[in-house]
Amino acid sequence: MKIRYFKFPGRLIYKGWFDLFCLVCDSFGRIELYGYENIPEGPCIIIGNHVSFLDPMAMAFFHETLICAVARDTLMNGRISGPFFRHLNAIPVKRGESGNLNAFREVLRNVKGGSSVIIFPEGTRSPDGKLQPGKAGAGLIAIKAGVPILPIRSFGFETVLPRSNKLRGGRRVSLCAGKPIMPSEIDPGKDHPDRAQIIVDAIMQRLAQIKPPRVCEV
Numbered sequence: 001m002k003i004r005y006f007k008f009p010g011r012l013i014y015k016g017w018f019d020l021f022c023l024v025c026d027s028f029g030r031i032e033l034y035g036y037e038n039i040p041e042g043p044c045i046i047i048g049n050h051v052s053f054l055d056p057m058a059m060a061f062f063h064e065t066l067i068c069a070v071a072r073d074t075l076m077n078g079r080i081s082g083p084f085f086r087h088l089n090a091i092p093v094k095r096g097e098s099g100n101l102n103a104f105r106e107v108l109r110n111v112k113g114g115s116s117v118i119i120f121p122e123g124t125r126s127p128d129g130k131l132q133p134g135k136a137g138a139g140l141i142a143i144k145a146g147v148p149i150l151p152i153r154s155f156g157f158e159t160v161l162p163r164s165n166k167l168r169g170g171r172r173v174s175l176c177a178g179k180p181i182m183p184s185e186i187d188p189g190k191d192h193p194d195r196a197q198i199i200v201d202a203i204m205q206r207l208a209q210i211k212p213p214r215v216c217e218v
């Protein structure tokens with residue numbers, strides 16, 4: 001385990017949001033990070049399980065590059081949430097498997113610019129903390145970037161801020177980074193008819209292999 005840290009690129013909204021999130025974490029739970037030895041030095045695609053609205057900010061604890069996240073496009077429509085998420089450089093994606101060419105382009109643009117991108121293949125928050133099937137489109141976006149894919153699985157956020165959106169304190173949260181996946185390891189090839197689904201299934205399998213850490217209380 002390593003103490004969480006993050007280097008800010010000088011954008012105040014990132015620093016302000018990150019500081020606020022740290023305050024929430026310190027008030028309602030205790031976050032422990034495991035697997036720092038698996039973090040690539042350069043930009044990567046961070047793949048995480050999705051159990052809480054707190055997931056995207058927590059995943060950012062692991063990497064020192066500028067971070068942006070793929071988020072559903074409806075979050076960009078609110079009068080307050082829209083400008084906020086756009087300033088955080090969130091990448092809007094539509095529900096379903098089509099109509100997301102712009103999301104592909106934005107992911108590639110951010111990665112080429114040195115940013116890491118967070119993707120949640122399940123598409124929505126799990127109701128019980130268990131892994132849900134991944135969406136094929138998420139796998140294709142991850143593979144197109146051509147950079148290491150970093151699986152990170154969280155344990156405990158579903159009790160801190162579950163789908164009911166009621167904050168609960170005193171919970172332990174563990175985030176565990178697995179070994180990075182090189183795109184060539186899981187890509188069956190452009191001509192494979194089930195390419196996208198095979199890719200996302202392989203990614204979800206790697207996530208499932210990450211187990212919660214054994215914690216010894218003292």
